[in-house]
Amino acid sequence: MRRIVSILLLIIVALGISLSLAKIPFGAPKTKVGKHYINEGVKETGATNIVTSVVVSYRGFDTLGEVTVLFIAAIGIGAVLSTGRKKAMRETTPASLVLYTGCRLLFPLILIFGTYIFIHGHLTPGGGFQGGAIIASGFLLIYLGCQERRISRVASNMAESLGGLTFVVIGLLGLAFGGYFLLNFLPKGIANALFSAGIIPIIYIAIGFKVGSELTSIIDNLIEES
Amino acid sequence: MMSFLADYIYYIGAFGLILIGLYIILVKHNLIKVIVGLGILDTGVNLFLISVGYITKGTAPIFSKPGIDSEHMIDPVPQALVLTAIVIGVAVLALALSLAIRLYQHYGTLNLRKIREQRW
Numbered sequence: 001m002r003r004i005v006s007i008l009l010l011i012i013v014a015l016g017i018s019l020s021l022a023k024i025p026f027g028a029p030k031t032k033v034g035k036h037y038i039n040e041g042v043k044e045t046g047a048t049n050i051v052t053s054v055v056v057s058y059r060g061f062d063t064l065g066e067v068t069v070l071f072i073a074a075i076g077i078g079a080v081l082s083t084g085r086k087k088a089m090r091e092t093t094p095a096s097l098v099l100y101t102g103c104r105l106l107f108p109l110i111l112i113f114g115t116y117i118f119i120h121g122h123l124t125p126g127g128g129f130q131g132g133a134i135i136a137s138g139f140l141l142i143y144l145g146c147q148e149r150r151i152s153r154v155a156s157n158m159a160e161s162l163g164g165l166t167f168v169v170i171g172l173l174g175l176a177f178g179g180y181f182l183l184n185f186l187p188k189g190i191a192n193a194l195f196s197a198g199i200i201p202i203i204y205i206a207i208g209f210k211v212g213s214e215l216t217s218i219i220d221n222l223i224e225e226s
Numbered sequence: 227m228m229s230f231l232a233d234y235i236y237y238i239g240a241f242g243l244i245l246i247g248l249y250i251i252l253v254k255h256n257l258i259k260v261i262v263g264l265g266i267l268d269t270g271v272n273l274f275l276i277s278v279g280y281i282t283k284g285t286a287p288i289f290s291k292p293g294i295d296s297e298h299m300i301d302p303v304p305q306a307l308v309l310t311a312i313v314i315g316v317a318v319l320a321l322a323l324s325l326a327i328r329l330y331q332h333y334g335t336l337n338l339r340k341i342r343e344q345r346w
Binding site (some may be wrong): 007021049 | 290292
């Protein structure tokens, strides 16, 4: 019964969707704002990666909201999972030498790669969110491979708070210097240079720290408390 | 018919994923399967947003060299939205899984029908 009703519901949803989608051609330019970002983005923000200039500069306030959603999700996981009780140590077999050495060898390389991704976010594909996810995957490797190694929660909370604080403070500095939140008040520099695009790399580095430490704390909570 | 398929194949795939995810959420009783359905739904929505922004023979909107042709660059706005949506999707999935862990510890089952029958 439930199955039939839900299949009927899905058919209605699919009909509605296909009727509305028939009017949207695939592969044709649709928005004027996207064209404007492509034509004027490098001149206006200094970042050669237009996606980055949209994420951090044109829609920077939106990104602050998204980072807040991520923060709330991480807080929620901590609140749901942490019991405060000391868990009895699970019986674990120590990792073999190959696994242990491999993890310890790969971990700094993954960290360097993630840092590269979020420092060059305004020049190449990548940015704070992607670099943060790569860094968290490095910590996940440590958690899975070298079982007795744990990161300090204080340090990860510090990195998270510093990242969020940098984002907000830079936005407020823009308000103080020029009149609106997240104004790009630093010099734009030459396009395609590492030190260019004003506040965009600084904000993306802050986002990288924030996302990396948040995802790491999610992994930590899921492994430690469950 | 074939040209219709060729033109709209990405939309069809994305909405296939969305409908599969919705079906799983509506019908399945196992909480883990419902969360997997949520993940599939999330992927379908992301794929749909990306394919709306695509332009035929498009390139990535990055001026990696001076004098690069900006005529065929794809729309950067959906890409920027999906970029954040992916990370948030991961966080929401993790939150749902942690709630599932707590539910299992409390009720001893992940079957939603059985959980509904029980009183605290």
